Amino acid sequence: MKPAAFEYAAPSSIAEALALLRTQDGDAKILAGGQSLMPLLAMRLARPSLLVDLGRIAGLDSIREESGVIAIGAMTTKSAIEHSDLVRTRQPLFHAATRLIAHPQIRNRGTVGGSMAQADPAAEYPAAALALDAKMRVVGDAGERIIDAADFFVSTLTTALEPGEILIEVRLPMLAPGTGWSILEVSRRHGDFAMAGAAAMVALDAGRVRSARIVLFGVGPVPLRARAAEDAVAGKPPAAATWASAAAHARDAVEEPLSDSHASAAYRRHLAGVLVERALAEAVTRAGGTA
């Protein structure tokens, strides 16, 4: 057996799960879909005292429309999101992000809550959440709280979740009319983690960019808002020169990109610029403007 020994519990309610987490002084790990946690256990990079499996708690795997918001239960699989007409038609950026994640066999088990709580720097869902201003619904001993995506991702594999808290729902706004979107990445092979990626949302007004939201991922410890790039395109005509200036700002925004056997820091910075240009152009086309 590859993982180190641990105890296991499969509670049937959130209250029971919270009580179990309380017993372990932070040494417990929550098991959602397990598609990131299982490799960490196999390589003994994670050695929890207790695994709390959320898989037997009813009601955590629904996709609902709720007063203008798409509420996705934390245990909803990526496959369920991929096959959801609601997500595909009303929040297509999140749907496209789902299709970029790994392979169908992984998406059949991996969950939206697991990806957010894992907070891998190269993962698509955290970047999509930041681009969309998603809200994380969290429960703990003190009750419920909502954490904005902008505050949720703290550092590499680290979120604002306290040890005794459980992410139970991800809330996405719907795509606003007149807004275009894009999410793109470069990876060695389809399904691999991204060497770099970019998400963009663009709103047009009278033939000009009214506002843009630009997020980079895979280039730092957490997904990164490229605010200077956003400012550089606001009010400008949707044209190649505008995207090129945004790309320059995006490259500058990447402070210390990861450098490893997959890609050097310089290459990741270069990709950030290229992907921002392409994502802005694609988003503008989808918004009904010309790129």
Next chain:
Amino acid sequence: MTSAAEEKAVAASRRIRVTVNGAPYEAVVDARLTLADFLRADLGLGGTHVGCEHGVCGACTILLEGRSVRACLMLAVQADGRSLTTIEGLSRDGELHPIQQAFVEEHGLQCGFCTPGFILSVHELLELHPDPSDEEILDFLGGNLCRCTGYQAILRSVKLAARRLREPNAPAGIPAEQA
């Protein structure tokens, strides 16, 4: 869930009941035992091959309630109460499943290590897309690695399997325009 009620809620081992290839099994397993190791070592079903053991190669792919999943990325305890299909469950009365037969005829395997995983991924693919395009096949099988075939023979095998499942009496080989 009588098994859970009988035992401690928190434990390093647990009694599980699973249905594998239609047959019920009951066992007490360590919490840390992967589903792949449970199938191979505890149930003696060695057709689920273990390659990388961390979710990259796809050799251990099985069906969980009909959906293809990595057996190395699940704990045996997570399968409690669930229904699984392994490669051993596909043939009927000594006759290969049409997907297996198509892999034989179109040389979709050489050493065979990756083959059970491919076959079970293809099983789900053809349920979702009975007449898949090349792109759909390549996309769906992107998580299964083969180091022998170069994938082209696998692509042909999947197309033949799809045609056989749509028209059971289809002849051997792929029409030229589809090959």
